[in-house]
Amino acid sequence: MLNKKEIRFCLDEMKKMFPEAECELIHDNPFELVIAVLLSAQCTDVLVNKVTKDLFKKYKTPEDYLAVSLIELQNDIRSIGLYRNKAKNIQILCQQLLDDYNGEVPSSKEELVQLAGVGRKTANVVASVAFGEPAIAVDTHVERVSKRLGICRWKDSVLEVEKTLMKKIPKDEWSETHHRLIFFGRYHCKARNPNCPACPLLPLCREGKKRMKKELANEAN
Numbered sequence: 001m002l003n004k005k006e007i008r009f010c011l012d013e014m015k016k017m018f019p020e021a022e023c024e025l026i027h028d029n030p031f032e033l034v035i036a037v038l039l040s041a042q043c044t045d046v047l048v049n050k051v052t053k054d055l056f057k058k059y060k061t062p063e064d065y066l067a068v069s070l071i072e073l074q075n076d077i078r079s080i081g082l083y084r085n086k087a088k089n090i091q092i093l094c095q096q097l098l099d100d101y102n103g104e105v106p107s108s109k110e111e112l113v114q115l116a117g118v119g120r121k122t123a124n125v126v127a128s129v130a131f132g133e134p135a136i137a138v139d140t141h142v143e144r145v146s147k148r149l150g151i152c153r154w155k156d157s158v159l160e161v162e163k164t165l166m167k168k169i170p171k172d173e174w175s176e177t178h179h180r181l182i183f184f185g186r187y188h189c190k191a192r193n194p195n196c197p198a199c200p201l202l203p204l205c206r207e208g209k210k211r212m213k214k215e216l217a218n219e220a221n
Contacts, residue, residue, distance in 0.1 A: 002150045006204050007168055010149060013200045014180040017188065021179035023129045025049065030105040030130035031097075032056055035090060037125050038117045043081050051080055062094035062103050089117030107131040120159070124178075134174040138162045141185025142178065148189060148207035 002010070024045045025036040032052070040048045055076055059065050065073065073087040080086065093116040097103050105126065106112055112123035124137035136142070138161050146152040151168060152161045169177050188195050196208040 001153070002204060004168070007151060010151070010201055010204065011169070011173065011177060011180075014177075014184050017200070018180050018183040021176070021183040023125070023179065026052065028056070030107075030126060031062070033130050034093070034105055034112075034115070034118065034122070034126055035059075037122045038089060038093070039077060039080055039086055041082065041086070041117075041122075047080060051077055062097045065090055065094045066098075086117065092116035093118065105130070107133070109133070109135070120162070124162075128175040128178065132175075134171050136162055136165045136169070136174045136178045138165070139182065140191075142181045144191060145181050145185045145189050148194075148205060149201065150204070150206045 023033075025033065025040060026049045027033040027036050035055075036048055036052055039051065058076065070087055070091060073090065074083055077083045077087060096115055097105065101111075106115075107127065107130075109120075109123045109127050112118050112126055113120060118126075121137045121139055124135035127133040128135040128137065138146075138158050142165075143152075143158060143161050146161050146165060147154050147156070152164045156164065165177070166174065185191075188199065194208065194211065196202055196205070196211050199205065199208060202208045202212070
């Protein structure tokens, strides 16, 4: 496991690599962000942005999503994985916003997770990006990078990863670190082909060292 000094080094190097890391889901307001993050489950941000480009022109308010049939909404997001379930959750969520929040997206994580289709990760993203609340949303990239580097343990659950990161990273850096971990995992420390040879964190990375040792052994053979 990395110590405090080593974690600081990792955070600083990621900042150098991705100083402008931010949410890549295109949106103009908290409501659009909630819909976009909900759609992004098990789907790339690139595809979500392609779909929401037209979706957000057609649907501006919770009422708009409820004014159409479920089948029509499904067809509008059909290219996205799990589109049937996501369409259903969107309409339920919109009804919840109208019934409980006067059509507005609540800002607290506790209220956000009560909305249909909104889990802890989505709530953290919305609270952080839309409302400026410190948060670390653990997606597949954040989890993978944290475990590969040894900030967290391999056996840790997603919730344990989140709690560990919150404990080891200064609160005022939670949100920016969340985005940098995502960028680092998405564009550098990829799931299948991590760029270990060019990684400034290799001297501290247990997984990277194993991979490089294995590659050298294969070359020798």
